[in-house]
Amino acid sequence: MKGRAGRRRGAPDTKGEILAAARTVFGERGYDGATMRAIAAAASVDPALVHHYFGTKEKLFLAAMEIPFDPAVIADSIASSAAGAGIGERAIRTFLGVWGDPAGRAPMLALLRSAMQHETAARLLRQFVSRAILGRVLVGFEGVPNGVLRAEAMASHLIGLAIIRYVVKLEPIASVSEDELIELVAPVLQQYYDGAFE
Amino acid sequence: MKGRAGRRRGAPDTKGEILAAARTVFGERGYDGATMRAIAAAASVDPALVHHYFGTKEKLFLAAMEIPFDPAVIADSIASSAAGAGIGERAIRTFLGVWGDPAGRAPMLALLRSAMQHETAARLLRQFVSRAILGRVLVGFEGVPNGVLRAEAMASHLIGLAIIRYVVKLEPIASVSEDELIELVAPVLQQYYDGAFE
Structure with missing residues (x-):
């Protein structure tokens, strides 16, 4: 522990220690319960330093x-200014933009894996998806009855598609081109916007 | 290990030993690669005994x-004799019949969890879903272009719904009644049968 007090005042590893503390605090308290202050305390640094490095709780997460x-x-690229028109296609395209790239897929799978193992991780994912993604996508569902439910049903389809295409790798859906997948899935997702469900 | 040789000849634990051997062999060789003979060998029993207790490889699995x-x-209750009419509603109803019951949900989640942790478990799930479920559901998609792809897209939506409703527990989709969920999801799933995708 020699020199530890010195490192706390801004040595190269401070950022890493904040990130480790953040993972612990988010894991224990969930997304909503974790505060920048608590994460700073867990990392034994000044809260101002956490704000300086990461800005907001969302960015730190x-x-x-x-x-x-x-x-x-x-979320903006799904919701878009044109509201519902083409929201199904934008959703599947955006999804493929993240999941089609192994570098984008790995951390999403890690989150999903933990959520399936531990109730605390499930709560963390639930709160994060609600705050950071659904809250924003809902702009695209403005004025549509049961917009949240429709958006969640759309999201659930995409999560399942990720698991079947990239994890379970069921053929032929694991190997069809992204264009074919868009052609197949976009009009079905669009039903969640256009459908008569009240 | 006293008395072990005696137990092998039909003592109460033989069934349990065959099941343990089956889990090992399925895990190592996948669903397609595992044979009743290899499982019998791993359990040090006669293959005839495995057939006697479990009948088929599928039943043993x-x-x-x-x-x-x-x-x-x-699979029969989804495919039905009336082919495509109402296949979306039959799929979501059958899904809720299994996943809506915690006793049905637990082993499905266990399979899905392992598949997300280990490539060998993913292969096992992939082969089992192909052989035991999709192969049969496809009867309902007879004569529909890209029937397999459509059936898999439908299945992927249901898997995602299971994760969002029962694991991540995103609200409101975690709490809506089964009737509401059927009303929301059935017409969307039906699109995978009725849609123009070629």
Whole structure:
């Protein structure tokens, strides 16, 4: 532990220690319960330093979980300004943009794996998806009855597609081209926007 | 190990030993590669005894994985004699019949969890789903272009729904009644049968 007090004041490993503390605190308290202050305390650094390095809780979470994309950008590209028109196609295209790339897929699978093993990890994923993704995608469902339910049904289809195509690798769906998959899935997802469900 | 040789000849634990051997052999060789003979050898019993206790490889697999339903019955109730009409609704109803019951859900989740952790378990699940479920459901897609792909897309939606509703427990989709879920999901799944995808 020699020199540890010195490192705490900004030596190269401080960022790594904040990230490790963040993983612990998010894991224990969930996304909603974790605070920047608690994470700073767990890393034995000043909260101002956590804000300085990571800005917001969402950005700290993304860095701690090594998620290589910005959910705000993802959500905006699905919701778009044109609202419902083509939302099914935008959803599957955006999905393939993240999951089609092994580097994007790995951290998402890690999150999903933990969620399937531990209730605390499931809670973390649930809260994060609600806050960072669904909250924003819902802009695209404005004025549609049961918009949240429709958006979640759409998301559940995409999660299942990720598992069947990239994990279980069931053929032929594991090998069809992205274009074919878009042609197959987009009009079906679109039904969750256009359908008469009240 | 006293008395072990005696037990091999039919003492109460023989069935349990065959099931343990089956889990090992299925895990190592996959569903297609595992044979009743190899499982008998791993359990140090006569192959005839394995057939006597479990009948077929599929039934032995179901017993070893503690799957509390018969995939043939499941697949038949989705495919039905009326082919495509109402296949979306039959699929979501059958799905809820298995996953809505915690006793049915537990072994399915166990299979899915292992598949997400180990490539060998993913292969096992892939081969089992192909042989025991999709092969039979396809009867309902006879004459439909890309029937396998459509059936797999339908299945992927249901797998994702299981994860979002029962594992991640995203609200409101975790709490809506089964009737509401059927009303929401059935017409969307039906699109995989009725849609123009060629």
